[in-house]
Amino acid sequence: MTLQHNCLTTPQAQRALRLARDTLDIEAAAVLGLKKSLGDAFARAVAMVLEVRGRVVVMGMGKSGHIGRKITATLASTGTPALFVHPGEASHGDLGMIKSVDLVLAISNSGESDELTAILPVLKRLGAPLIAMTGHSKSTLARHADVFLDCGVEKEACPLNLAPTASTTAQLALGDALAVALLDARGFKAEDFARSHPGGSLGRKLLTHVRDVMRSGEAVPQVEPQANFSALMREMSVKGLGATAVVDDQLKVLGIFTDGDLRRLVEQGIDLRNTTAAQVMHPNPATIACDALAVEAAEMMELRCITSVLVVDASGKLCGALNSNDLMRAKVI
Numbered sequence: 001m002t003l004q005h006n007c008l009t010t011p012q013a014q015r016a017l018r019l020a021r022d023t024l025d026i027e028a029a030a031v032l033g034l035k036k037s038l039g040d041a042f043a044r045a046v047a048m049v050l051e052v053r054g055r056v057v058v059m060g061m062g063k064s065g066h067i068g069r070k071i072t073a074t075l076a077s078t079g080t081p082a083l084f085v086h087p088g089e090a091s092h093g094d095l096g097m098i099k100s101v102d103l104v105l106a107i108s109n110s111g112e113s114d115e116l117t118a119i120l121p122v123l124k125r126l127g128a129p130l131i132a133m134t135g136h137s138k139s140t141l142a143r144h145a146d147v148f149l150d151c152g153v154e155k156e157a158c159p160l161n162l163a164p165t166a167s168t169t170a171q172l173a174l175g176d177a178l179a180v181a182l183l184d185a186r187g188f189k190a191e192d193f194a195r196s197h198p199g200g201s202l203g204r205k206l207l208t209h210v211r212d213v214m215r216s217g218e219a220v221p222q223v224e225p226q227a228n229f230s231a232l233m234r235e236m237s238v239k240g241l242g243a244t245a246v247v248d249d250q251l252k253v254l255g256i257f258t259d260g261d262l263r264r265l266v267e268q269g270i271d272l273r274n275t276t277a278a279q280v281m282h283p284n285p286a287t288i289a290c291d292a293l294a295v296e297a298a299e300m301m302e303l304r305c306i307t308s309v310l311v312v313d314a315s316g317k318l319c320g321a322l323n324s325n326d327l328m329r330a331k332v333i
Helices: 002-008 011-037 040-051 062-077 114-126 140-144 166-185 190-195 201-207 229-239 259-267 294-304 324-329
Strands: 056-060 082-084 103-108 130-134 147-150 243-247 253-258 287-289 308-312 318-323
Touching: 011 166, 040 130, 040 147, 040 166, 056 062, 062 082, 062 103, 062 166, 103 114, 114 130, 114 140, 130 140, 130 166, 229 243, 243 318, 253 259, 253 308, 287 294, 294 308, 294 324, 318 324
Parallel strands: 056 082, 056 103, 103 130, 130 147, 287 308
Antiparallel strands: 243 253, 308 318
């Protein structure tokens, strides 16, 4: 504690904290300042992107290029096909990636990046619509654009007012605003997001169904109601689910017997040697459909404070079983 206290009281530490706080204030002000410039141009940009038959081609040099790559990824993952083309490589063959059915989103704080301005005439001849995201309305880039989006900032957070800091934050925020407006206009849903993120946690939750993770066939513990207690326990032990279904000859679920039920019966001192499955089962247990989402099974288990659930098909017949370990292995929970 003493070392930490001493560190925070040194002049260097105090200066670092002051600069950090100033940086956050300046960048927050830059983002809030964008609200004043939003208007008809932004609405036209959204309409243009929605009408384009091809992809949004994002371009930018240096730090603007890094921001452009992030905007490209955000657009692509929220329903707007997009790709990034490096302006420096464009004049050496990569312009072939851009078609007349595409739309170009060019990003440059100054609007005078040599690599961008050099290819503007070619983009015009190609006929691809151009949206400029720049901080200078009279720049070469802004003058050539069909739509100019103002992302200008009063000053950079850099103490020298040189390093792109507040300006790139503004570009990023404006790109996010564009992506959000587009996904809303497209009616983009969580399920659509999940389809483009199958490896993420949201994708697993929204795309994984019970049938994908349940135990099926011989792995499903089940006994008939007249089965004796020894047969009941043997089925539970062999299948390792911690429970077994009790079904009739048509595979309709009559009940379930779990490790918890066994513990409670033992605590009551009941002689189990001559009992049958029908006598000790928990009747009318909770079941879930095989085409339900796996996350729904997880929610059911949590709500009912259970660790296993039986799975039934459309006709109500037993077709599988699932426990919390199965859901954990599938990374649903």
